[in-house]
Amino acid sequence: FERLKKGLEKTRKSFFDGIKQLLKVGRIDEEMLQELEELLIAADVGHQTTTWIIEKLKQERPDDPIVSLKKILVELLEADTALNLTGSPSVISVVGVNGSGKTTTVAKLASQFQAMGKSVVMAAADTFRAAAIEQLKVWGERINCTVIAHEEGSDPAAVAYDAVNHAKSKSKDIVIIDTAGRLHTKKNLMEELRKIHRVVAKLVDGAPHEVLLVIDATTGQNGLMQARIFKEMVNVTGIVITKLDGTAKGGIALAIKHELSLPIKFIGVGESVDDLKPFDAKQFVEALLS
Numbered sequence: 001f002e003r004l005k006k007g008l009e010k011t012r013k014s015f016f017d018g019i020k021q022l023l024k025v026g027r028i029d030e031e032m033l034q035e036l037e038e039l040l041i042a043a044d045v046g047h048q049t050t051t052w053i054i055e056k057l058k059q060e061r062p063d064d065p066i067v068s069l070k071k072i073l074v075e076l077l078e079a080d081t082a083l084n085l086t087g088s089p090s091v092i093s094v095v096g097v098n099g100s101g102k103t104t105t106v107a108k109l110a111s112q113f114q115a116m117g118k119s120v121v122m123a124a125a126d127t128f129r130a131a132a133i134e135q136l137k138v139w140g141e142r143i144n145c146t147v148i149a150h151e152e153g154s155d156p157a158a159v160a161y162d163a164v165n166h167a168k169s170k171s172k173d174i175v176i177i178d179t180a181g182r183l184h185t186k187k188n189l190m191e192e193l194r195k196i197h198r199v200v201a202k203l204v205d206g207a208p209h210e211v212l213l214v215i216d217a218t219t220g221q222n223g224l225m226q227a228r229i230f231k232e233m234v235n236v237t238g239i240v241i242t243k244l245d246g247t248a249k250g251g252i253a254l255a256i257k258h259e260l261s262l263p264i265k266f267i268g269v270g271e272s273v274d275d276l277k278p279f280d281a282k283q284f285v286e287a288l289l290s
């Protein structure tokens with residue numbers, strides 16, 4: 001919890017400490033709601049989500065506004081965050097724009113699964129960039145995890161195919177696929193991701209079991225807009241929000257959940273492997289408002 005609190009420090013100090021101070025007064029009036037609205041919007045909670053929160057708070061007519069706000073935020077963020085790991089192997093596809101933290105997230109997840117005693121294969125299916133393939137290989141060596149990779153420019157679906165077959169033949173538990181994120185060639189990217197998912201679906205029942213969409217918190221409303229495009233393109237099962245440690249505008253997490261209606265499954269609050277945390281709505285809200 002302390003690590004999480006530290007990771008969210010910028011957002012807390014810039015906005016949520018102010019919100020806490022504001023609500024301490026105890027009574028809810030128009031002026032106070034106006035100030036709360038401004039703080040939430042400044043923290044990148046977004047207009048739509050901010051309005052929703054303020055309305056809820058008004059309806060509650062709380063004796064203790066802080067307790068009430070915490071309850072509203074937990075209710076907003078809470079969802080089923082468990083991963084579906086019922087496949088043999090379970091296939092997790094990780095999608096998102098370049099630079100969002102996809103490759104790092106793949107490696108952090110692999111490392112955490114391995115620490116839980118699971119065997120993992122990582123698939124370097126961002127074949128568009130040689131650097132992405134190389135980066136995953138470096139991670140593979142660092143965390144001692146098998147990486148299936150082909151040449152730069154090869155078919156990403158073929159990489160996924162090989163990775164899943166490798167996992168099947170070696171009875172590995174989990175395959176994590178790192179995908180490309182060139183959103184400027186939206187149509188190609190959409191087809192590429194769909195093809196990867198079609199190919200793995202033929203190899204394992206129910207695959208991909210998870211499609212995790214990685215969003216960089218520091219990109220704010222722009223990141224949210226890109227996320228909407230991915231949600232339309234592929235069957236996303238959950239969100240990973242990265243780099244929450246690098247922004248004061250961590251309120252974007254609330255906007256993401258409210259506007260995309262998808263469970264936030266992990267958050268990244270730093271560069272090390274342990275800084276990718278399973279998302280816990282109560283802890284998140286406590287880290288911001290206690």
Ligand code: GDP
Pocket residue numbers: 096097098099100101102103104105181242243244245246267268269270271275
């Ligand atoms: P990709 O292009 O989507 O695969 O992005 P990368 O995985 O290469 O990540 C881009 C950069 O973001 C790297 O320098 C990562 O170390 C960094 N990064 C990823 N997640 C986090 C996070 O939660 N916090 C911080 N501070 N940096 C992160």
